[in-house]
Amino acid sequence: MKKVAKLTLFLLLVTGICGAALGYVNSITAPVIAMQDEEKLLRGYEEVYPGADEYRPLGYDGPEGVIAGVVAAIKDGQVAGVLYMVEPKGYGGEIAMLVGFDAAMGKITGLKILSQGETPGLGGNCVQPWFAGRFAGKSAGRELRLVKVETSAEDEVQGITASTITSAAVLAGVNAARADFAANYGGVG
Secondary structure, three states, rough: OHHHHHHHHHHHHHHHHHHHHHHHHHHHHHHHHHHHHHHHHHHHHHHHOOOOOOOEEEOOOOOOOOEEEEEEEEEEEEEEEEEEEOOOOEEEEEEEOOOOOEEEOOOEEEEEEEEEEEEOOOHHHOOOOHHOOOOOEEEEOOOOOEEEEOOOOOEEEEOOOOOHHHHHHHHHHHHHHHHHHHHOOOOOO
16 A cells, blocks of 8 residues: 555656646747738738738627638738638637638639648648639628539639538638628628
């Protein structure tokens, strides 16, 4: 019995020391990780709406759901574009992405997947520029539809082959942003 108590005390001591060490390392690395995340987000803003002078977060008080935040792209002191952070549920979990809109033309300027856990080689292809490019230039005035073959209409987007759930999730996020943009910022192209 004395041996069990001794081993238990030893394991508690080792666990406490490891926990304290992990806490210390986390306190050192957390600010660096936060700064890298902020830089990644800013690069994403610049990718979905290039050429803005600044990006200013807008207070978003919309309904709970897919839209996580809204940012204004400011150019020459005016709101030139609106960027949405959306987080639809895909096959492998939440897909965090940015969707940009041109305020004057009412069109999608770009799409950027920030994080995802989709199947590599299938749904994981949602991060590829060729997939994001399928959304650029689409109108905010009409809901987009997913098709499996080449598109034949302005409101169609071709999905990723063998990745219907991922494609539908990305499209749902884009459509949520598109509907909010059309309703609140008047941009329809």
